[in-house]
Amino acid sequence: MTSSGGRPRSEEARLAVLHAVDDLLVEVGYAAMTMKSVAERAGVSRATVYRWWSTKAEILFEASVLDSEKELAVAATGDPLADLTAYLEALAEFLRCSPAGIAYRVLLTEAAADSAVAELLGSKDVLGDSARTVLDRVLPDLDPSTADRAAAALVGPTFFWVTSGRDPARLDARELAEAFLRSAGR
Amino acid sequence: MTSSGGRPRSEEARLAVLHAVDDLLVEVGYAAMTMKSVAERAGVSRATVYRWWSTKAEILFEASVLDSEKELAVAATGDPLADLTAYLEALAEFLRCSPAGIAYRVLLTEAAADSAVAELLGSKDVLGDSARTVLDRVLPDLDPSTADRAAAALVGPTFFWVTSGRDPARLDARELAEAFLRSAGR
Amino acid sequence: MTSSGGRPRSEEARLAVLHAVDDLLVEVGYAAMTMKSVAERAGVSRATVYRWWSTKAEILFEASVLDSEKELAVAATGDPLADLTAYLEALAEFLRCSPAGIAYRVLLTEAAADSAVAELLGSKDVLGDSARTVLDRVLPDLDPSTADRAAAALVGPTFFWVTSGRDPARLDARELAEAFLRSAGR
């Protein structure tokens, strides 16, 4: 038997850690978010953190995936332009404000240098998946082999705008949606 | 007189540090690139590093700006499509391989959590400037007030593709250039 | 309960540090005996040293007190002159050769400039106590109010001789003991 006897894992501790990571990320940033501070914020011993996660990145990834799906989901209206506009607005909000979104951006950069993080991210294409979900709806006859290029064309401008710290007020989701449809030949 | 007396700053040491950050960034990544390792790689004392730069980010920024301009410059051919294609190819290469480009991406992410880094980056819009230079050439009648949105539309897809770790071989600069011109209405 | 949980302090580490200061003091002297070198010699991390002692002086004091009592103890023979002679010989040996004695001398000097060290030393009068123990035996009717002056008269010449670096071979403990008894009116 794998688990005979013994004290069961504390779900309370697990969630406390995931929330602590979200909080600390927006409060002090990735570099200053130490395993020690996570443990203290969560009211958990450091050993407990290490028992379940090896690195900051792992905790962050688990916390990010936990929230990203529902934050990037948009209701289908039947109108392609409206759907795309809603998605781009949700995307900007996600990247700019949500702990899950910020965590995702941080992990993307860490992945550039740390192959373990890269592999972690490869296991779930958060942004690509959400974009393709919307694209399947508004462009049902899209060639699957180029779907990810279309996703990049859709996500890219907003992603760059937010990531490069430009003024979010000057980001016009509707215009970007129109431009996307126009370039897609529609 | 402003600076009488004293041993002059060693330009040799300055360049050694700037090259050391470039090297270390690609070799071990941002997090593992400690001030100590920078000093040792540069063959310079830690005190000398701290004398001229406060943080890793400052060194990285100076190193990045040093190289970015010439790496992102493309010759004018007279053909809009060719110019844009060449630019997007240089951009992908810059972001994916160049130490200066990787440094820039790292700094963008750090800026999300560290306002000092954000301010640093605000002093020079490396990617935006290079994109606008090309846009001025191929779309001379572009409204200046929306030039940065056009720049984001041009840069965004490639930026996202590279940043999210997608296969560079499947990135088609010519197609992206065409899509951009199409969405721009020629 | 006062101290439940937690790993107990390593007595091994404590003794290793106390022995390391003894060794280093005689090998390289007080100034060159850095906290770093103490930790390395003891095979202990610097953090562990700092966890239990704030300064070199504190370690040295603990190490000194640990050994001084037994090194300065002399057996009672019943003969005053023999007892005093034996004590002065032990005293010279202690001050000149014993790590504990050298540590004590160093601390006395440091106390001149550092009030924290002065307070430390005030908590235990190593030399005075040992001298009074012998004096109680050989001069039982000594006025307690002047016992410390008698102690200074007994200890002083030997202390000065050794401290000022004079030839130990020319130090005659018996003669000093006789002179002391003579001046004490006995």
Add this chain to the structure above:
Amino acid sequence: MTSSGGRPRSEEARLAVLHAVDDLLVEVGYAAMTMKSVAERAGVSRATVYRWWSTKAEILFEASVLDSEKELAVAATGDPLADLTAYLEALAEFLRCSPAGIAYRVLLTEAAADSAVAELLGSKDVLGDSARTVLDRVLPDLDPSTADRAAAALVGPTFFWVTSGRDPARLDARELAEAFLRSAGR
């Protein structure tokens, strides 16, 4: 000629350094008295300090010898007891308060570990010389071969009392002088 031309050494700088050392020794102690702080206090560049002295100890020794002789000199009264009492009072004052005296005590301790300092001190027996000068006067028929033991008997108790941080008010120079004469057999 050995020294043709060139700017002569600044006597002003020399004295400024010697005074700075005295001041700093009593203000911050030996350990905290860095070469840098000496230079700054003296209003002199560090290079100038290093040009003329190799170590703190050398500066301290030169400063100490400069003052010690006159501070330990006592007028001859013709009365042995009065002469000795005056000397012991001057000695206590010197060791306890005078920068030169404190410097001397510090150097004695450093000498225990640093042979260069020991050699420096061997070049001039400040305390022994002063004691022998007085002894020559009050005990003219003293055997020269045991003069230094007598000096130790005279100086020792006061030296120990002050060095071990005992209350100076309870130090009775006259009583010590009487005890010395008693033990010397008149």
Add this chain to the structure above:
DNA sequence: AATTAATCGAGACGGTACGTCGGGTCTTTAC
């Protein structure tokens, strides 16, 4: 007077120790 040469202040240089902090591990007791 012009030259020469050793001095001076200033301050950057490569080192090293400082005392602190976070890394991850381990040991103990409590649940």
Add this chain to the structure above:
DNA sequence: GTAAAGACCCGACGTACCGTCTCGATTAATT
């Protein structure tokens, strides 16, 4: 068998002083 407490070793942090060095500027004695 998990959890909390906390000591352990390790190594980077940013600072300060070490002693050396390269400057430009000053200051006499020698040409």
